[in-house]
Amino acid sequence: MLSKIPTNLIPHWSINFIKKYLNLGDLVLARQLFDGIPEPDVQSWTVLISAYTKNGQCKEAIKLYTEIKNSGKLNPDKLAILAVAKACATSGDLTKAKEIHFDAVKYKCSSDLLLGNALIDMYGKCKHFEGAERVFGDLRIRDVITWTSFCSCYVNCGLPRETLRAFREMGLSGIRPNAMTLSSVLPACSVLKCLNTGREIHGFGIKNGMAGNVFVNSALVDMYSSCSSIKYAELVFHNTPHLDAVSWNVIISAYFSNGECGKALDKFQEMRDRGVKLNSVSWNSVISGCLANGKAQEALELLGHMQQLGCKPNQITITSVLTACTLLEDWRGGKEIHAYAFRHCFTEDLAASTALVLIYAKSGDLEMSKRVFSMMPLKDTVAWNTIIIASSMHGRGEETLSLFNKMVISGVKPNSVTFTGVLSGCSHSQRVEEGLSIFHSMSKDHKIEPDLEHYSCMVDVLSRGGRLAEAYTFIQEMPIEPNAAAWGALLGACRIYKNVDLGRIAASRLFEIEPDNPGNYVLLFNILVTAKLWGEASETRKLMRDRGIKKLPGCSWVWVKNRIHTFVVGDKNNDKCNDIYKFLDEVRMKMKLAGYYPDTEFVLQDLDRVEKEDSLCNHSEKLAVAFGILSLRGESSVRVFKNLRICGDCHNTIKFIAKFVGVQIIVRDSLRFHHFTDGLCSCGDFW
DNA sequence: GTAGGGTTAG
Structure with missing residues (x-):
């Protein structure tokens, strides 16, 4: 069939053939035809770039765009840049995004409304609000789409306050928000748990005839659920005339995040009974929902049902079920899932590989954990925290400290979890001086105020390091009320260093804070027995018996x-x-x-x-x-x-x-x- | 031929 088509047609004709094949859904034939054109014009390139983007082959689309520029004969025009901006938005490639923006300025079309809107959307998807702000500033005319894209850019960049600010500014500028604007802005209220603004937006929607809009309503359900108003979430859900799969997914997640597991699972069943087509998000929502509510076994069973019904687990599913295996200490299951992830090329995914780093460390295989970590192409704060905690759990103090240094050098910002990991690494390897210096650097160099957990870690660092008196002073002087972890660290160290006096003090505080924890009684008992204080030891045992506390069976x-x-x-x-x-x-x-x-x-x-x-x-x-x-x-x-x-x-x-x-x-x-x-x-x- | 939106993860 292809041979019948002349390959040296002038571009104007060939473009119609290309479009014909694209309409038939045959991208391969369209490409072959394109490749036969001796000197394609920009329009032909653009048609093909759009086709690749629609087909999800964004990298190919971007490659074609680069080829136009490299041809030396043609310059991309507004429509070509528009097409590649969409490709870039889908792939999320920030480097390319900047290049495309640069071209738009170079070819003097960056102030075009249509292209400007696309560029704002592109920057939003690439999580680069500074770029979006620049494009937004360069636009002389802004329409509702400009403002909507601008608002959702801030949401994508994790700046919900800026979203609401832009939304208010939009109102002041006289542009009327539509349903799409509301559904873009409501997630900001969800993140901020800002019920008042959420309600205001709800009221605005009702007044302006959007009460039944399925997009607005799903966003409202999520907003009410995030603000712990599950009753309102339910009400909005039941007042949505044409529910789609996403509506169901949202209400199911809403029940789970409000701890209503039973209702969530009932809704999931109802969704299936009504013949709503389940997608991977539906499965991931119930799996992660079960997990978040302590039903790890059920989460794994759902994975089985998902596969039986022909729905393929993706990297999000993998991440959740790995966490389920970690909780259940199902190391074999974890390895099987790792093999699956490897076969399906999910091991480059940040969250999935972080979950692998954790499960291998917890299963005792620190070497494998380190290997998975070293193969991660990108490492963020959570990934670094995980490997730091892993090496700390295994008592590799020196390694923990060197990982922390590497993290800082690589430009990844530590957070409060990082310091909990590093400090507990110091305590498990008796590195008192390093622990003290890192503790002091927290607020000084990293602008992170130590919380209760960090103070408890420091008590552990000092105690295990044998500096019991210092540890006791530290507890007495800490600005937050010491918790069981702090006193427990001191008591544990009193057993190691055979310090009866401080042991008695720590134990008596622990008996007040957590009177039902048998471990504290046992530790004090051991300390007293080692000091041959038999009478006092049996008093401790009597106290335990009187309070009806039984030692947990080993x-x-x-x-x-x-x-x-x-x-x-x-x-x-x-x-x-x-x-x-x-x-x-x-x-x-x-x-x-x-x-x-x-x-x-x-x-x-x-x-x-x-x-x-x-x-x-x-x-x-x-x-x-x-x-x-x-x-x-x-x-x-x-x-x-x-x-x-x-x-x-x-x-x-x-x-x-x-x-x-x-x-x-x-x-x-x-x-x-x-x-x-x-x-x-x-x-x-x-x- | 005519843009932008709601749900799931470590």
Whole structure:
């Protein structure tokens, strides 16, 4: 068919053929025809640029535009620049956007209303409000589209106050907002949780005949929901005559963000029953909604339904389900999702790869976490925070500090979360001086005022560093009321450094702040027993009993060949149970020969029978480690998780095991990761 | 042939 078309037609004719093929939806044939034109004119180029943009091939469209300029014979005209500006808006390429704006000025069409509007929209999509302001300033005539695009540019750039300012200015300039303006401005009210302005806009819409507009109403539903007025959101939703898929998605998210999970899921079911076509946003909304309401298992089940119904997970789905796996500690699921993300080229996505960095770190695989991070093409504050927190959890103090420096050098701005990560990294590696200097630099160099969390981290830094008296003074002098984390850090350090006096003070404050937390009683009990203050120790136990507080049962689990094996104290419910105890006996014997004595043997006199058993060498973490070693036989490092803090005797024993078996053992307790290699632990015996 | 808008993520 193509051969019948003369290839050397004059452009005026060929353009009609190109348009004909484009109307038939055949971009490939249209392109072949175009390539056959010896000297295409600007109009032909423009038609093709628009066609590529409509087809979502923006890069190709931008490439064609560059070719016009490189041809040396032609200059782009207003319509060509307009076409490429749209392509650029869709691709969000700021460098190109600036170049296109430059061309518009060069060819003297930047003050054209049509093109100016397109340029403002382009800058808005590229999140560059300064550019939009320049174009806006250069326009002598501004219409409702100019103002609307200008308002939404500020929304896209995260400047909701500026949006509302521009919206008011628009009213003053005598241009009447239409439905599109309202739906562009309302998101600013959502972000600011500004119910009054939102209501005003609602009233304006009703007065001006927009009461049933589906775009305005969806924006209103979201605005009322963000302002915690779910009743009004419901009302607007029910008063929308022609609901579309987005309307349903918005009301579902509205219920979830107001904690009404049941209603959200009911609406989702109703949407399906009514035959509304579900799109990926619908699925992502319910998945992330479940997740935000603590229903991680349901989120993963929804992923299954989504796939069964032929809807393909995208990078947003991947990000949410990775978070679900992280919460459920489903490391295998996380790896499967990583493989899926890799196959579908989602690993370059910022949020998805950040979620991967986090799940690998939390699963104990810091090396993989670092590898994913290093391959990220772009890293923002959240990404850097995640890797900083990752290295801090694993006790790599030096690495945490060097990551922080790299972040600052690369020009990414740290926020308050960054400092929580860096300071806790300092505490887990006893870097007191660095911790103090970073804490002081927060407000001085980074203009971030320390909050309660940072103060608590500093108490931890000083306490773990052995500077208990300083830590106590720091708590007393902090400008915010110290919380359980601050006193807990001090109490924990009193156990490490055997300081009874401060331990008593910290514990008594903790008994007031969180009287039901068994961990505090246990820590004080341990401190008193170590100091051989038996009477006071049993008083603490009595206090616990009287208040009806029970020590949480210790529990450890280990992953072996994609299966979880769980252990409690003295567990005998295991196929390898005999081998486990035999192995631990052997370890104990070897340890004694090497001169180790279990810490607990000294403190048994005052304990009852159950606690003796408890304190003997059958703690859940030891059993899990032994099981891991016997099952894995050195194939890979052993990874054990514990719900409570690791016990001192277990810590010693596992160090010994790591040396005598010659394998790496990783234990995550309730606070952090311990990497045991060759008789040493990464925590340097401070935990 | 004639522009601009509402929902989901680390």
